[in-house]
Amino acid sequence: MSIVRLGVIGLGNMGKGHIGYMQRGEVKGVKLTAVSDSAEPGQLWAKENLGDDVTLFTDPFVMMDSGLIDAVLIATPHYSHPELAIAAFQRNLHVLCEKPAGVYTKQVREMNDAAARTDVKFSMMYNQRTNPLYQKLKDLVDSGELGEIRRTNWIITNWYRSQSYYDSGTWRATWEGEGGGVLINQDPHQLDLWQWTINMMPKRVRAFCYFGKHRNIEVEDDVTAFVEYENGATGVFVTTTGEAPGTNRLEISGDRGKVVIEDNKLTFWRLRVSEREFNATFTGGFGAPECWKCEVPVHGTNPDHKGIMQNFVNAILHDEALIAPGEEGIKGLMISNAMHLSTWTDNWVDLPIDEELYYSYLQKKIEESRNRKGVKA
Incomplete structure (x- = not known):
């Protein structure tokens, strides 16, 4: 793999923010190839702001099955984080999850267990x-x-x-x-x-x-x-x-x-x-x-969200150690x-x-x- 094909789930403020710096080429080795949002405002935004080389889905699970992505960035409401991450792990997709890891530790522990059964990279967006x-x-x-x-x-x-x-x-x-x-x-x-x-x-x-x-x-x-x-x-x-x-x-x-x-x-x-x-x-x-x-x-300066994204991509491409391993999301x-x-x-x-x-x-x-x-x- 020479480049990571990324799919973003959730086109709210955070999802759009992450897409912005990727579109500006501020993270190396990653290409946005798909996005998913079930709400009409997010879908309209995608149609107006993303090119033809980015495929829009209304169902994240369909996006995961499309063959268009190697990894997902989850930027959806809190409760859905573990469910979406587990689905990605089951499809052997790498996962970068926005904070928090979930709402209650029981569901996050299930997510961590699912990650442990795979060899994919799993990171939290702990940009601080x-x-x-x-x-x-x-x-x-x-x-x-x-x-x-x-x-x-x-x-x-x-x-x-x-x-x-x-x-x-x-x-x-x-x-x-x-x-x-x-x-x-x-x-x-x-x-x-x-x-x-x-x-x-x-x-x-x-x-x-x-x-x-x-x-x-x-x-x-x-x-x-x-x-x-x-x-x-x-x-x-x-x-x-x-x-x-x-x-x-x-x-x-x-x-x-x-x-x-x-x-x-x-x-x-x-x-x-x-x-x-x-x-x-x-x-x-x-x-x-x-x-x-x-x-x-x-x-030094704080690379912030871009720093975590670059580290996630580098982990996939070059096996770089993760700054914020996903399984640590359960601690906070x-x-x-x-x-x-x-x-x-x-x-x-x-x-x-x-x-x-x-x-x-x-x-x-x-x-x-x-x-x-x-x-x-």
Whole structure:
């Protein structure tokens, strides 16, 4: 194979955005040969903006069976991601999936199992993993420069969304349409980075999700969660779509200092000796380890979505290691599912979560929503 023939499923904002940079030739080794959308607006857009060498389908499964593609990019509503990916795996097609991996981990685990039975490439569109800021943070953790992780805090509240945003589509901010609110729609990248940069998943979660607190919606729009890790470290995650001005501040404390990422800068407060060593040897009353404030240089630009697409294509053509392996999509989703479940049960939730219990609660939320709207199942 000298070029990857790609089919895009879903011609909403994200699907059209990905097509745009491919049409401009900004990703090498890939050719858009087909698209699929079941909705008339997407079909009209394709007819008006894509040439005759791109075949339009109204059924993604027909597109998969057409012989015109080697890989698919899934850019459809959340619930459909696993179903479409599994269908692609069954046809030996490579898969690049938009975030989130799915709505609940039970369906995503089935997707991962299907991928494991094939030899195709499977990647998530976790484009923030290509951001030099987070790559540098991960390097500081992986190299041991930060020492053992003690605490993680992420305040990510610059997701402001007005009521008109939620009113723009009946599927928005509903349990049946999206499967959640700020955690499933806005935060998948941060939840992924939270565990990816430190190489640790929480062992248990206690969360407080507020549903329709700031807007007339049925899903969560304000969340504060506390987590514990296996090594004794703790963490806090705070997010909302109803706060202005918002904040985006990630702070990671370790045995050898702390790192803060805010305003597109990475600052490292580096201890000359580890806190553990200082505490074991210091004999004075008041004192603290000597600390240097280091503005860490971060080189390079963020290739963003194009970077993940290029990596996906390179993995297919040249067996390049994936930046965001598809099977890792379940990790951030596991954390957000745990936050929901903790709120619904008003209790701690251990990870991995009870997937059947989560699924049963989700179905109850969907049914309650239907009853409020007078919709028959």
